[in-house]
Amino acid sequence: MQRWQVTVQGSIIPESLPASELFDHLPVFLEQVIAALRADAAGDSQDVPEEIKTATTHGEQRLRLGFSLDAVVREYGAMQDAILSIARDGGVEITARETQLVFDAIVNGIASAVSEYARQRDAELHRQHNEHIAFLAHELRNPLGSAAMALTLLEQRGFVPAEERATVALRNSLAKIRELVDHALEEARVASGVELKTEQITIGRIFEGLEVATAADADARGVELVFKIESDVELQIERRLIHSAFSNVVRNAIKFTHPAGRVEVRSRLEGQRLVVEVEDCCGGLPPGSVERAFAPFVRLGTNQPQKGFGLGLAIAKQAIDAHGGTLRLQDLPGKGCIFIFELQVSNPPA
Numbered sequence: 001m002q003r004w005q006v007t008v009q010g011s012i013i014p015e016s017l018p019a020s021e022l023f024d025h026l027p028v029f030l031e032q033v034i035a036a037l038r039a040d041a042a043g044d045s046q047d048v049p050e051e052i053k054t055a056t057t058h059g060e061q062r063l064r065l066g067f068s069l070d071a072v073v074r075e076y077g078a079m080q081d082a083i084l085s086i087a088r089d090g091g092v093e094i095t096a097r098e099t100q101l102v103f104d105a106i107v108n109g110i111a112s113a114v115s116e117y118a119r120q121r122d123a124e125l126h127r128q129h130n131e132h133i134a135f136l137a138h139e140l141r142n143p144l145g146s147a148a149m150a151l152t153l154l155e156q157r158g159f160v161p162a163e164e165r166a167t168v169a170l171r172n173s174l175a176k177i178r179e180l181v182d183h184a185l186e187e188a189r190v191a192s193g194v195e196l197k198t199e200q201i202t203i204g205r206i207f208e209g210l211e212v213a214t215a216a217d218a219d220a221r222g223v224e225l226v227f228k229i230e231s232d233v234e235l236q237i238e239r240r241l242i243h244s245a246f247s248n249v250v251r252n253a254i255k256f257t258h259p260a261g262r263v264e265v266r267s268r269l270e271g272q273r274l275v276v277e278v279e280d281c282c283g284g285l286p287p288g289s290v291e292r293a294f295a296p297f298v299r300l301g302t303n304q305p306q307k308g309f310g311l312g313l314a315i316a317k318q319a320i321d322a323h324g325g326t327l328r329l330q331d332l333p334g335k336g337c338i339f340i341f342e343l344q345v346s347n348p349p350a
Helices: 002-008 019-023 026-041 053-064 069-089 096-156 165-191 203-221 239-256 312-322
Strands: 199-202 224-229 234-237 262-270 273-279 326-332 336-344
Touching (some): 002 019, 026 053, 026 069, 026 096, 053 096, 199 203, 203 224, 203 239, 203 262, 234 239, 234 336, 239 262, 239 273, 239 312, 239 336, 312 326
Parallel strands (some): 224 262
Antiparallel strands (some): 199 234, 262 273, 273 336
16 A cells, blocks of 8 residues: 555645545455455455445545546556555566456456446536526526516506417417426426425325316317226325326326327226326327337327427426336327326235
């Protein structure tokens, strides 16, 4: 470790870094290399593990200290050089097998450290991005709300004709911007990994709220909306997120179902999991739609003008994923499609 410290401090690693932070988990890593060499010398041949936990933790520590990825790789290379140079200086004859063991340990250490470094770095960048989006969306809400309220007041006072084409276009544009802002806030919150504020609630109560929220959409489209509950079980969920996920999918089903068609929302219990299916009559999906259905800005269906932003399904899946559940899509060619939710049940019936 002393030989390694002389090599790296002031070149690869800042000279001002305290020894405790400089060494971090590397002495333990060195002990693992020694253990592998001793075991091999005793005839107990063993391979160096592919994932080295000390190196994984070391990669995370180096990220926190502001090290570059290049420095993480080079300090492990310096460790190998220190091991082999000390052996040569001591007149030790190094076998090809011993060299290979040291090399394997260094390579696996680099792989574990770099993998964790990159994972933590990407997670932090993702978090910062979500915070930035959430901040922008939040700051847009107030002026947007003021603009919508001002338009309403102008219409009520007769300053602008409510049915004028320009007025309708302005009203619709404000509504679409508000929808996009709300989607951005919801997506940023779910993706940021914040702790869920869960509560015990039955699927029956969720369906009641869902029916109230979507019935007007179904009536406007001339679509029959049916809810069926096989077993009214309890879930431990954040109600608003799950309601949003179901609502996005049901509204999507209503929008693309042919007039006079039917949307059925049904639930059943399968072991410890609640399965909720939303089946529509959209006529089936274009080729390749199932694979990309939950990607942001992808809009399904061919029987409607391309309205909305294609974010509803992506946000729904993120909300279900945050609860440890799954959301998938099954195409019914020529008829429609089924969105299938699975969520863990709190207290399954005996």
